[in-house]
C-alpha cells in the first residue's frame with residue numbers, strides 16, 4: 010500500500026513560529042496563559058494544559074504575568090489593557106496578519122473611504138484588523154455585499170482576511186471597480202491555505218481513500234475533507250485510534266492530508282497506524 014502525504018500538510022509557517030516561541034518561552038522558565046486556544050487541536054490544547062498553560066477568554070481570567078497573543082492577532086485595546094494590568098504579552102501574531110493590520114490602518118490614514126475587508130465579521134483575525142484601523146473599515150463576505158455599499162465615485166481601499174480565497178477576493182475587487190472612482194487593492198491573503206487545498210485536491214484525484222487529520226472544530230481541516238470527498242472516499246479523524254481496518258480493504262493508494270493546526274507527531278502517528286492496519 011502506497012501512502013502519499015499532501016505537501017504542506019500540518020502546521021503552517023505562522024502556527025509553527027507561534028509554537029516555537031511558546032516552547033522556547035516555556036523552556037526558559039516563563040509561565041503564561043494564552044488568550045484563546047492557541048490552535049484548534051484538542052491534543053495540543055491538552056498538552057499545553059498539562060504544562061499549566063490555560064486558554065483564557067480575557068485578561069481578567071488569568072493569574073499569570075505573561076499572556077500569549079495567538080497568530081490571529083488582537084486589537085490595540087488588548088495591548089493597552091495588558092499594560093494597565095501589568096501583564097506582558099508574548100505576541101505570536103503571524104507576520105501575514107500583521108501586514109493586514111498595517112494595510113487597513115494605512116488605507117484609513119490615506120483617506121480611502123470606505124475601506125473594505127473581505128472576510129468573516131466574527132473571526133478574531135478580522136476583529137483585530139478592524140481594531141488596528143479604528144474600527145472604520147466595513148467587512149464583507151461576498152461581491153453582492155460590496156455592490157450594496159454606497160461607493161459610487163468614492164475612493165475605495167480593499168484588503169482581505171489572510172485566509173480568504175483568491176476567487177472571493179478577486180470577485181469583491183471586481184464588484185468595487187464597477188462603481189468606485191478609485192480602488193486601492195492591498196493583497197493581504199496568505200497563500201498557504203489555498204496551496205494546501207490545491208495539493209489535497211490533486212492527491213485525492215489519484216488515491217483510493219483519503220485520511221484528513223485535524224480538530225473537528227478546525228474549519229480549514231473540514232474544508233480539506235470536503236475537497237477530498239469530491240474526488241474519493243475521505244475520512245476526517247482527530248486521532249489515529251479512529252482509523253478502521255475496513256477503510257483500507259483492497260486499497261492500494263492512500264492519501265493523507267492535515268489541517269494547519271495538526272502537529273507533525275500526529276501526522277506521523279496516523280501514517281504509522283495506517284501502515285500497521287493496512288499491511
Ligand code: SF4
Nearest residue numbers: 021023103105171199
Ligand atoms: S494560515 Fe497564513 S496567515 Fe494564518 S497563521 Fe498560517 S501562515 Fe499565518
